[in-house]
Amino acid sequence: MTFFKTTFYYSALVCLLISSFISNANPPKEIFWEDLIPKNHVQIDTQTQANHDGSEQNWVQPDLDAPIVKELNGQSVSLPGFVVPLEGDSEVITEFLLVPYFGACIHVPPPPPNQIVHVTIKGGVPIESLYDAIVVTGIISTESWSGEIAQTGYKIKAVGVAPFEL
Structure with a gap:
């Protein structure tokens, strides 16, 4: 040589x-959903207020101006949650919403934007069951995203997704 x-x-x-x-x-810094809400902000609890009567008001996303935690911008984090698929195929998903509880954005009204994270992962990742919680690891940004079903307060460029384990 x-x-x-x-x-x-x-x-x-x-x-x-x-x-x-x-x-x-x-x-990565382990964060949880309460870490996405500024300390002195009183948040609307959409999960306990949700009902399934089909009324239009029930499906409107509340508190679209919900504040975010700007200090999180650019940090490497891991955050547990549930998947609402946006892009992908039967094998893998490449884009999804990460939400704090099962059914958010699908079966009940979306949470406020500071409680929804838009996730992209290059190459995609298989998700076996939407009923199971996962942990997303990546770089979080305080950039918003808006789609047909919800507006988000954060984005994560994921480098890993794993099953959530207690």
Whole structure:
């Protein structure tokens, strides 16, 4: 092996070890849904107020101006929740809403935007059951997203999705 190839391989190995060390030194911050609400904001509890009578008012998303926590912007986080699929096929999904409880946005009115996260994951991820909670890991942004079923206060570019375990 020539000097340049040897030097290249050793440099690549050192870079790989350093990046592995750095990524392990700063694991994602575990956050939960209450962490997405500013400390002094009183939030409407849409889950306990939901009913299934089919009235139009029941399906309107409340508190569209719900404040977000700007300090979260750009942080590496992990957040548990439930999936509302947006894009994908029968094998994998590439875009979804992460919501705090099962049925949000589908069976009951959507929560306020600061309680919904728009998630994209390059290459997609298989989701076996929409009834099961997952944990999404990635970089969160305080950028909003709006679609047919809801408006969100946050986005996550996911690097991983795993089953939620207690």
